[in-house]
Structure formats: structure tokens, C-alpha cells
Amino acid sequence: MIQRPHRERLHIARVHGAVQSAVTRGELPPLAAVACECGAAAAAYHHDDYGRPLAVRALCNPCHRSWHKLHGGAPVPAAEAENRRDPTTWDAVAVERANRALAAGRS
Numbered sequence: 001m002i003q004r005p006h007r008e009r010l011h012i013a014r015v016h017g018a019v020q021s022a023v024t025r026g027e028l029p030p031l032a033a034v035a036c037e038c039g040a041a042a043a044a045y046h047h048d049d050y051g052r053p054l055a056v057r058a059l060c061n062p063c064h065r066s067w068h069k070l071h072g073g074a075p076v077p078a079a080e081a082e083n084r085r086d087p088t089t090w091d092a093v094a095v096e097r098a099n100r101a102l103a104a105g106r107s
């Protein structure tokens with residue numbers, strides 16, 4: 001497995017922190033309250049594009065592994081993710097707020 005550059009890992013950590021903060025603030029529901037696209041209990045929020053921190057989908061572990069097996073380890077580019085948008089993607093005013101915070105260097 002090839003390790004990502006430090007700057008990219010730092011950005012991903014900030015994005016994950018933004019999701020956790022959104023859950024704490026109530027902008028995203030806790031995973032315990034969300035079902036996966038297959039109907040099973042969700043285990044993780046998955047990013048199709050780290051450039052959109054709160055555009056996530058709740059996936060169970062088997063679906064999350066399957067997604068990465070089909071699409072590889074890295075999230076898809078923003079343009080492709082936009083084309084595959086679905087109603088299970090959480091995306092609202094919170095996305096803009098998180099993007100502004102990340103641009104300003106906060107998480």
C-alpha cells in the first residue's frame with residue numbers, strides 16, 4: 001500500500017474532524033441513527049470527494065469494503081461524484097460552512 005503524502009493525510013484528518021464536529025453540532029445524524037444504503041446499520045461515513053467535507057454517505061462495513069474494492073482506495077474526483085449524487089448523500093448549508101472553515105484553516 002502506498003502511503004499518501006503528509007499534506008493529503010492532514011487534509012483528510014481535518015475533513016474527518018469536520019464530520020465529527022457536524023455530528024456533535026447536530027448537522028449530521030449520529031451513525032447509530034442512520035442505516036446504510038443496503039438497509040443494514042451504518043458503521044462509517046464515507047466521502048466520495050474530500051473536497052466536500054460534509055457530502056458523505058453512511059455505509060455498513062461490507063458496503064464500505066465493496067465500495068473501495070470497486071473504486072479503489074481514493075475518493076472519486078468531485079465532477080464524477082457530482083454525477084453519482086443520490087438522496088442518501090448528506091449535503092446542505094453545513095457543507096458550505098465546513099468548506100469555509102477548512103479554507104480558513106480551521107476544522
